Amino acid sequence: MRVFPERPATRPAEGPAAWPGGPGDGDRKSFRRALAARLSRLGSKAAAAALTVFCIVSVNFALIRFMPGDPVTHIVGEDEYLMLEASSPETIEAIRAEYGLDGSLPAQFAAYLARTARLDFGSSYRTKGPVLDTALRRMKFTLLLAVPSTALAAVIGGALGLLAGWRKGGLADMTASPVMGLLQTVPANCLAIAFLLLFSFRLGAFPLGGITEGGLTGAEKALDILWHMALPAAVLTLLKCSSDYMLMKSVVASLRDEEYVLTAMSRGYSEWRILTGHVLKNALCPFITSLCMQFGYILSGSMLVEVVFSWPGMGMLVHESVAGKDFPMLQTCFLFMGACVVACNLLADALVLAIDPRVREGGIG
Amino acid sequence: MLRAEDVSVSFAGGARVLDEVTLGLAAGRKTCVIGETGSGKSMLLLTILGLLGPGAAVSGRILMDGLDLLRLSPRELRKARKERLSYIPQGSGNGLNPLYTAGSQLTELIRFHREVPQGEAVSLAGSLLAQAGLDDPFRVMASYPFQLSGGMRQRVLAAMGLSGEAPILLVDEPTKGLDRARIDLMAALFRGIEGKSMLCVTHDLRFARQVADSVAVLYSSELIEEGSCGEFYSGPLHPYSRAMLAALPENGLKAEAGFAPPRSGKVAAGGCAFASRCREAVPRCLRGRPPLIAAGNRRVRCWKHAPEP
């Protein structure tokens, strides 16, 4: 150990207790500074998220306003409007007043914002019930499908991509790459139809669609839902898996040549240790960012898959609402989906903040 | 201790980065490999470590304690890297993982080499960093690489390189990105290392003179001169070495006339690689590639030093 004889090994008085230091390490000032940097970063991201939600709301507003025809048509529905026009035109005027459609454009916008803030999205043309309840219930079903699929796909695609990127031309690369590449070219609805045909029609192993048979309770119901979920979730997982795989593979392949990876190899560390200890953490930041950014894609994909499997989620609701020209419902669905994507982006920022010290301590980013 | 024999490295597509390099490193001695950017000197270290990747075609032998490093199984290679070789990458690059503190990377390495509890590893790490010339080792340990200066990173990497029992140090460009004063400090640090053999790659002639026992010069993937430090600096044999030394500030910054920039691509297949830039070139230099010719204790790849036929 005595490699520098001319320099005595000095040990600081406080000894190892002063380490391992978190941010600041007992130094209050720098700790506070780091915390402030983190909060301000997160704050600016939250502001951007709020701006995005505001834009979505504005798009919704603009859609009703600038559509051809009387805006009231899009609030009560075409059939209702024609009926009211004939029977009681004063009701139409009352609705116009209620929604502030007789005021100036800014005033209308303010009224619209206020209603949106109260989560008052009006009532559906089709069901006549409040839009909010239906939308929330359907959102729940979509998340039930999308969240586990996203997580599963991230784990499977990420792990395979990690191996394939590390050993180009290795077993994982040679077997997974063609399959994943093929999956990239198949649209969600096509894969869903193929699965439906094979597993439900031909093999009869899974139900044709829906979420549960009904009349079941407790564990039986949960199992039944899982059984109904299997195919749509599998389709979503496979599709997402392929893009996660491609992403992780390219990230790891580029990290492989990084100097710290070469250095870690020069130390004689096992490949497993390098891969899990040194490469994975570095790959996670771009991976997570992209994963969360792409939550919009999984919502898009889930829309098609839901329609094929008649899964009563958001996508199915949108499909039904389009057919019924149920504009309040459509707008609310769009707002909710947008809010989900925005929330996911915020989550990505928070996670990256937790992982990467360079971003955390206000260095870069 | 370590001996490279006729080592050639080329990449798919034809780029040749090392050309029949033969170089020995004696136990306890320090050798500096000098060369300009692109001369293949960093590749030499990566070749020894077996880190060139699948695209590289390597021939020749690299002998260490009777083992040929180029013919080890992955498992044996890992063992050799762990126990015998120690690599110190450039402090200016990202040889340290950006997402871990310097301390956690150093303690991980210490605990990889000997089974000590975390607390003991931390205090060992602290003393290693202090020995490497860092004034506040525990603050450095709590820092992430991006919070450290290039010089500090270089010292952390040096401490990491010295944390194991490996008898051979392979050092890549320890002066890159540092100013003169810090290079001198770095030279003192490396000069002070005892009991280990060191192969240090550098383009800094002054640093090499301060640190090395012997010197090897690489030019365009070839070893063109090798000898003891004293002899090399007092009387370089190869025209290229002479031109380099003449251009040093202490020698009067004489940029030799006729020392043209190299032409692109490999010049004159079959001839001396330096011929196109050499003031003293004779027709023979263009016709045949000179072998490494013994000149006393030294070796040089230049026809001028060949015995008359």
Add this chain to the structure above:
Amino acid sequence: MTGKLGLRPRIGAAILLALLLAAVFAPLVSPLDPYEFGIPYLEPSAAHLLGTNDVGQDILSELVYGARVSLIIGVTAAFAVTAAGAAVGLTSGYWGGKADVALMGLTNVFMSLPALPLTVVLVAYLGPGLRNVILAICLTAWTGTARVVRSRVLQLKELPFVKIEKTLGAGPLYVMFRHLLPNIGELVFVRGVLAVASAMLAEAGLSFLGLGTAGAKSWGSILHYAFFRGGLVNGCYWWYLPPMICISLSVTGFLLLSYVGERRGPAAPAAGAAKGRRADA
């Protein structure tokens, strides 16, 4: 770029050329009028190579005419999207400062909008039709190109030849068109090719949901009818499989073509491959 294309872009180009020819010469290629009614649910035979649908229309002819709509939507949308994205990226990257902040803010907002739902809502409001579908697809699809082009421009801007031009007093437009554009040409082309693939996928999704081009046949709408009018239940594989294959095949074609940067011959080793800092990844 000519004559030295790798295998993958060649295959892609071949697939796309076949599709393009079928689309352009649809009246010559298609055996029958795709809108003509006949005997429904016919299995593939000599008269109807791919059988007929629920109203007796010839499916092969539907496919051939469908290629027209799918390609027109794909290519038009991709062209608009790529041009807009490249313009935003170029401006944002080159000018920097406030323009950059504003444009990238806008890009991020549009990136956060869920693409298919927005497209669906828009088409629901605007009504189906070729123009509206293209418009709706374009609205969200330009963001990726804008970001990629911007980051490339940021790199290029730091290169000596651009700096020298600026020092010599070249105007921003001159530098952008004379120096930056040629350097991002291949990147923009690749993004454009990928944009066609994703626009075609978006169109297929929209048409599948019944929101495509009203009246005109496209692959997505064939699949829509096959799915919602009992093609699946009745086991009419000749009805639902061909459009699925056509969509996947053309997407594959465009994806393969996007490897256009890949040259034939051994992969370039790149000096210092072990150090491995590739300028562009």
